[in-house]
Amino acid sequence: MPRRTAGVSPMKRLLFSSSFALLAACSGASATGDAGLTFQKDVRPIVEAKCQVCHVEGSFTPFALTTYQDVYTHRAAIASAVGDGRMPPWPPSDSCGSYQHDRSLSPEQRAAVVAWAGGLAPEGEASTFVAPDSGTPTALRVDTSLAIPMPYQPVSSPDEYRCFVLDWPQTTTKYVTGLRVVPGAIAEVHHAIIFQIAPADVAAVQALDAADPAEGYSCFGGSGVNAAGWVGAWVPGSTGNVFPADTGIAIAPGSKLVVQVHYNTANTAPVPDQGAMGDTRVELQLADTVKTPAVVLKWANPQWVRNHTMTIDAGDPDSVHAFEFTPGPFLGTLSGGVLPSNSAFQVWTAGLHMHARGAKATLQVTHPDGSKDCLLQIDDWSFHWQGSYDLVKPVKVGAGDSLSIECHFDNSGNRQPIVNGIPAPVGPVNWGETTEDEMCLGIMYATP
DSSP: OOOOOOOOOOOEEEEEEOOOOGGGGGGGGGTTTTTTOOIIIIIHIIIIIIIIOOOOOTTTSSSOOHHHHHHHTHHHHHHHHTTTOSSOOBBBBBTEEEEEEEEOHHHHHHHHHHHHHHHTOOOOOOGGOOOOOOOOOOOOOOOOOEEEEOOOOOSSSSEEEEEEEEEEEOOOOEEEEEEEEESSGGGEEEEEEEEEOOOHHHHHHHHHHSSSSSSSSESSSOOTTTTEEEEEEEEETOOOOOOOEEEEEOOOTOOOEEEEEEEEOOOOOOOOOTTTTOOOOOEEEEEOSSEEEEEEEEEOHHHHHHHHHOBBOOTSOEEEEEEEEEEGGGHHTTTTTSSOSSOEEEEEEEEEOTTTTEEEEEEEEEEEEEEEEEEEEEEEEESOOOOOOEEEEEEOOOOOOOEEEEEOOOOTTTOOOOOOTEOOOOOOOOOOOTTBBOOOOEEEEEEE
């Protein structure tokens, strides 16, 4: 199994929070301090909309921002992180697509937070608070709940990836139309990915599970079964992900689910992953039928994976690897039959995945006339902040269109992964599962 490494933390979702409309009153703020700004009127709407996705009690973040006193206590850190753009994290480039649930701040909003935190930081009157337009997504309906068999306490710090095999109890094909993960110990769970294991691959994943004496098995980058398809992902702050209306991912009877949990104990002591609500569990919304079956497509050069041709030379500050291909003739195989070959399909959600040496990446569609639709571009990659991003409008990929992915890696020493507390030595790198390896992967939620 891959050697565990420390010092990195991903994703995510993916999947992060809802986008909110903020108060116009923020637009008059001064970056040097403005006594007219108050927490209740000017800052609280921003904090609730953009910060409380992660900064809540029991999350992986170092402190909560749920009350005035919380925000006041940490105002210096907030002014610094918001002022230099580190918070709130929002990796997608503005030059690419438009996404739902945008956590980024406008210049006026950023200035308001910095000015308030750098001044007297008064609370103001609660009556002046106007709740942000939350854009709350459809609530998840829980039709089945699957818990990891036994509690697990992480043993590697600060990061550990562990996969748990979950029995699939359904006796007929069901469609997953939404999901969430409920961690038993949320303070140490940074994210989770749910994979489906087809009946033909169940024996392989059971062998991985049996070979590891502890609960579950060590895993990084995936489930350990190449044919496993993604069902969804979760990050702290997510209240549940409901897929686009009338779409869903089919799971056949006799399948298994694997939940990959990323434990992070950088800011909390490791404890058994079991809480007041029980062990970590996956809650699923199901349907017997959907109008449009969906699939999570993974996009990469097969040669990178099979033949390890994605060579990143030692010391290279900008190693570029790109892959462009027209999927139409092979779409049926690539999607497990969900998307018919030689037909158009729609992309609803886009994500990118690299490891620690990743610098920037782009996933896009090129049409026969040479025009392009950008699905996702990240100009300053961070392995700590990954996710999938819901497009405001789905992008159509025609039968003759090509999909391309381009990844830039910095192997000069500036982005080396941390192994046992120290940066890994600079050396040649290729495609692989561990943190010392690299990946260049696009991820899309797609329908015919």
